[in-house]
Amino acid sequence: MSGDEARDAILGAVDAATDAVRDGDPDAAHATLARDYRSVGALDGAARLDRFEGRLVDYGVDVVRLRAADVADALGARLDRRRAAHVVVPRGTPDAWRPAFAGRTTVRDDAPHDALEAADATVSGCAVAVAETGTIALDGGPGMGRRAASLLPDVHLCVVRASQVVELLPEAQARLQEAAAAGAPITWISGPSATSDIELERVAGVHGPRTLVVLLVEDA
């Protein structure tokens, strides 16, 4: 089969090319590579949340800081403001948030694409968030939904708990290791979708949600 022939030829060429330079035990050699960059943050809890909020604001994200008991009310208010009558509510969304969806049509994240497309907004939690880069990571776990759910509707409301916010990217990568190893699809979101393709002028909102709202829960 020609596929095997190509595979053997490429790997053969690669092996021949690296014959004189490759390591006896690549994994052991990899473990000794110098990593002199920061892998643990230095900010305390409050400063970390402030930095996260500041980065999100820079990206044009609507940020609300609140207490856990107020999440349902805040979600309802934001959905009202966006006139969101039709909302995607992923499987695993906390029951405590349900009052926010009263009087609205809800669809689950596993609804067909056209049903998700017809929704005005989606609500989700997150797996981890990075203060330094203003990044939210979704790994498809409970309350996050499948990827299309946070992609097709024009508004994304994401609830982030303070305990999920780390300062640096390497800290987030460590927390996501297990999900990555398990093959979970992971999406990092850092502000609303954007382009600078026309004369380098930044335009918020191309294909992804044009509005991103982050509800930052300080006591959870």
Next chain:
Amino acid sequence: MSDARIPLPFHEAAPAALEDGQLRRNLAHVTTSIRAKRADATAELPDWEALRQAGKAIKDHTLRNLGTYLRRLEARVEAAGGTVHWARDAAEANRIVRDLVAAEGVREVVKVKSMTTDEIDLNGALAEDGVVAIETDLAELIVQLAEEPSSHILVPAIHKNRAEIRRLFLEAFDLPPEALSDDPAELAGAARRFLRERFLEARVAVSGANFAVAETGTTCIVESEGNGRMCTTLPETLITVLGIEKVVPTWRDLEVFLQTLPRSSTAERMNPYTSFWTGVHGGDGPRAFHLVLLDGGRSATLADDVGRATLRCIRCSACLNVCPIYERVGGHAYGSTYPGPIGAILTPQLRGEPRDGELPYASTLCGACYDVCPVAIDIPSILVDMRRRTVDARRAERALPVGDAVDAALRGAAVAFATPRRYEAAQRLARLGQAPWVRGGVLRNLPGPLAGWSDVRDLRAIPRQAFRDWWRERGGADGEGDA
């Protein structure tokens, strides 16, 4: 690639580009503003240099052990339900993709911006089967509608201004003139509406990828607009074409490149969207995933001790934006998917057509590209090495006649520069010899074969007194041998 699209060689394309005032203005605007932003974005991180060195070390390690990591990647992707294909060259890669698309029976695929599929001209290959590849990145869509190649790795349409883009969209989306202004937000909105239908209908998507993780079999796309998320999430079948040098050993390794790439390319703390997927995942995303691993000259480059460093490139485009040559001639003059300093070393190695031999000369060797490179590729040294090879090859072929002026001058220079004594003697000789051609301190209208040099360059005349003479006169120690 049709004959009409075979680009001019650099020495013919560059003067034409220099005559294009609009292009010069667009390029100057873009490169100047992004240079300043990039400098801020990298200065903000106290550990920028450590990240840069770690990125270099990880890539070097990976390239040295590429066979191990490619086999591991293949095993992990297949364990996760994906299919791995191997392609020695562009023709094989295109054949694989064409067969996969034909098996799905579709006439249209959505495509996310990818240097690698540009490199192999996949769109052209699909067109032979009557399959339309719709570019979904806004800038790629613009250049596709204009039927032009892209001119920048990151901002492929920087040579087009808003008025030109508006005209393209009105025609392509069949809109009346009053339906669309030239406001970038409105233009982006028009593209959103046009492409949303395509995303929802598409059964097959084709992408490149920024990284693939051997440890987990995870593929990664870094983007801004959301078209990457659409393409990797909505269609039933996803085909990803990946250069074999894009693999990294572990998930953790991404923590380095995902810090350095966005700050180097768009000068952002983080790009809006980064997608990671591993094979196929029940109930979320495509039901079939095909990963096409492309060699395309990479294993040959890998064998070269100097050239190997080129494969560290993560395609950020920072080197384009700081390059004085790129800033003036733009991307098309390079006649390749990969323009600018990185293109000047990558294209001759990956493609290696005779015409590419002049690309390493499209540089002032100022070194700005090396300074900004997030994986510390010493581009100037590689350029010099490639120039040496070009000259050696020409000499070996006896293509260089004895008496070739440039070669003779350079050999002469090598002799003159070899010792301080010879250098000073040559300087004295030149001071006497230059007199007839000095006008206002500048050498003009040099005779014979040197005319070509003085016609296009301002060469300062050799001063009456050299610095070294001045230094000695003031009782300074002779620098010879001193540090």
